[in-house]
Amino acid sequence: MKSAVVLVSGGLDSATVLAIAKAEGWECHALSVDYGQRHKAELHAATQIARALGAVEHRVAHVGLGLFGGSALTDASIDVPIESTGGIPITYVPARNTVFLSLALAHAEVTGSDAVFTGANAVDYSGYPDCRPEYLAAFEAMANLATKRAVEGSPIAIRAPIVRLSKADIVRRGHELGVDFALTVSCYNADAAGRACAQCDACRFRREGFATAGLPDPTRYQPGVT
Amino acid sequence: MKSAVVLVSGGLDSATVLAIAKAEGWECHALSVDYGQRHKAELHAATQIARALGAVEHRVAHVGLGLFGGSALTDASIDVPIESTGGIPITYVPARNTVFLSLALAHAEVTGSDAVFTGANAVDYSGYPDCRPEYLAAFEAMANLATKRAVEGSPIAIRAPIVRLSKADIVRRGHELGVDFALTVSCYNADAAGRACAQCDACRFRREGFATAGLPDPTRYQPGVT
Numbered sequence: 001m002k003s004a005v006v007l008v009s010g011g012l013d014s015a016t017v018l019a020i021a022k023a024e025g026w027e028c029h030a031l032s033v034d035y036g037q038r039h040k041a042e043l044h045a046a047t048q049i050a051r052a053l054g055a056v057e058h059r060v061a062h063v064g065l066g067l068f069g070g071s072a073l074t075d076a077s078i079d080v081p082i083e084s085t086g087g088i089p090i091t092y093v094p095a096r097n098t099v100f101l102s103l104a105l106a107h108a109e110v111t112g113s114d115a116v117f118t119g120a121n122a123v124d125y126s127g128y129p130d131c132r133p134e135y136l137a138a139f140e141a142m143a144n145l146a147t148k149r150a151v152e153g154s155p156i157a158i159r160a161p162i163v164r165l166s167k168a169d170i171v172r173r174g175h176e177l178g179v180d181f182a183l184t185v186s187c188y189n190a191d192a193a194g195r196a197c198a199q200c201d202a203c204r205f206r207r208e209g210f211a212t213a214g215l216p217d218p219t220r221y222q223p224g225v226t
Numbered sequence: 227m228k229s230a231v232v233l234v235s236g237g238l239d240s241a242t243v244l245a246i247a248k249a250e251g252w253e254c255h256a257l258s259v260d261y262g263q264r265h266k267a268e269l270h271a272a273t274q275i276a277r278a279l280g281a282v283e284h285r286v287a288h289v290g291l292g293l294f295g296g297s298a299l300t301d302a303s304i305d306v307p308i309e310s311t312g313g314i315p316i317t318y319v320p321a322r323n324t325v326f327l328s329l330a331l332a333h334a335e336v337t338g339s340d341a342v343f344t345g346a347n348a349v350d351y352s353g354y355p356d357c358r359p360e361y362l363a364a365f366e367a368m369a370n371l372a373t374k375r376a377v378e379g380s381p382i383a384i385r386a387p388i389v390r391l392s393k394a395d396i397v398r399r400g401h402e403l404g405v406d407f408a409l410t411v412s413c414y415n416a417d418a419a420g421r422a423c424a425q426c427d428a429c430r431f432r433r434e435g436f437a438t439a440g441l442p443d444p445t446r447y448q449p450g451v452t
Contacts, residue, residue, distance in 0.1 A: 097372070098372045106319075107294050147355060
C-alpha cells in the first residue's frame with residue numbers, strides 16, 4: 001500500500017481531502033501544524049478527524065510563525081475582519097502554505113511517502129496566493145529537486161484534490177465519503193470548545209457551502225450568534 | 227536601503243554570506259532556526275555573528291524537525307559519522323533547507339525584503355540535494371508565486387553567493403570582509419562551549435579550508451582532540 005502525508009488542519013476542507021486520500025487507497029499519515037494560530041480548537045479537531053477517518057498516525061509539528069507577525073491569525077493585535085475587503089485578506093499568513101508543505105515534505109521523505117495531500121482551495125481563497133494551482137505546481141517542481149528520495153528516483157506528488165471545487169462541492173464530496181463535519185472547526189475566531197463566530201470569512205463560506213449543497217449544517221456556534 | 231533576510235546558522239559559511247550581503251549594501255535581517263539540532267552552540271554563535279557583522283536584527287525561529295527524525299543531526303539515537311561514506315550522508319536533515327528558506331520567505335514578506343541570502347554550498351555538500359543551484363532556482367520560482375508581495379510585483383531573489391565556492395575560497399572571502407571566524411561554530415558535535423570535535427565532516431572541511439587558504443585557523447577544539 002502506498003503511503004501519503006495528508007495535511008489536516010481540523011477544518012472542513014482538509015477533512016474532506018483526508019477522506020478522498022483514504023478512498024483512493026492511500027495509507028495516510030496525518031500532519032497538523034501548530035503555528036501559533038488563534039484557533040487552537042482546530043488542532044483538537046484534527047486529532048479527532050484523523051482518528052475518525054482512519055489515518056495510521058497523527059502528528060503535530062510546531063513552528064513559531066507568530067515570530068514574524070503580519071497576519072490577523074497569528075498576531076493578537078490585529079483583529080479578524082468580519083467582512084471581506086477584496087484583495088489579499090489580513091488573515092493571510094505569510095508563506096504559510098509554503099512552510100506547511102515543507103514540513104509535510106520532510107515527513108513524506110522520512111515515511112517513504114509518494115504524495116502530500118493539501119486542502120488548498122483556489123475558489124474561496126482566491127486572495128491567498130499560495131492556494132493557486134500554479135503555486136502548487138511550482139512547489140512540486142521544487143520538492144522534486146529538494147529531497148534525497150526524489151533525487152534517488154521516487155518523486156513526490158503534491159495533490160490538491162479540492163483546489164478547484166466550490167465549498168458546496170466540497171461539502172457534497174465529504175458527505176458522500178462519510179466525513180463527520182460535526183468534528184470539524186473552520187472558524188478563525190473559534191472558542192476553546194470549537195464553537196464558531198458565524199461572522200468571519202471562514203464561517204460565511206462554510207455556512208453558504210452547506211446551504212448551497214442542501215445538506216444539514218452541524219456547525220456549533222457560540223452563544224448569542226446566529 | 228534595500229533589505230534582505232540572511233539565514234545565519236552560526237557556522238563559517240553563513241557568516242561569510244552575511245558579510246557579503248552587508249558589503250553589497252543590504253540592510254540585513256539575520257534569521258536563525260532552532261530545529262532541534264544537536265549543536266545548540268551554533269545558535270549562540272549566530273547571535274554573536276549577527277551583532278559583530280551589523281545585522282539590524284537577529285531572530286530565532288523554532289521548528290520541531292526532530293518530530294520527523296531520520297537524521298543524525300536531530301535524532302539522538304543516530305551517531306554522527308566520523309568518516310564520509312559517499313552518497314547522501316546521514317547528517318542530511320530531510321527538507322531542511324526547504325523549511326529554512328520557507329521561514330526566511332515569511333520573514334522577507336513581513337519585513338518587505340527583496341532577497342533571501344543562504345549559505346548553501348554545492349561543493350562540500352554535494353551529497354545534500356537541497357544545496358544545489360538547480361534546487362535553489364526552483365525554490366525561487368516557487369517563492370515568486372507564493373507570497374502576497376511577489377504576486378503584487380515585488381519578486382524575492384534567493385541569493386546563494388557561495389554556492390559554487392570551495393571552502394578555501396569561502397575562508398578567503400570571509401577573511402577579506404573581516405569576518406571573525408573565532409565566533410563561528412561548524413562542528414556537528416560541538417560541545418556547549420562551541421568547541422569542535424575535529425572528526426566530523428564539517429570539522430574536516432573547515433580545517434582543510436583554512437589550510438588550503440593559508441590562513442590561521444581560530445577553531446577551538448575540545449580537550450584531547452587534535
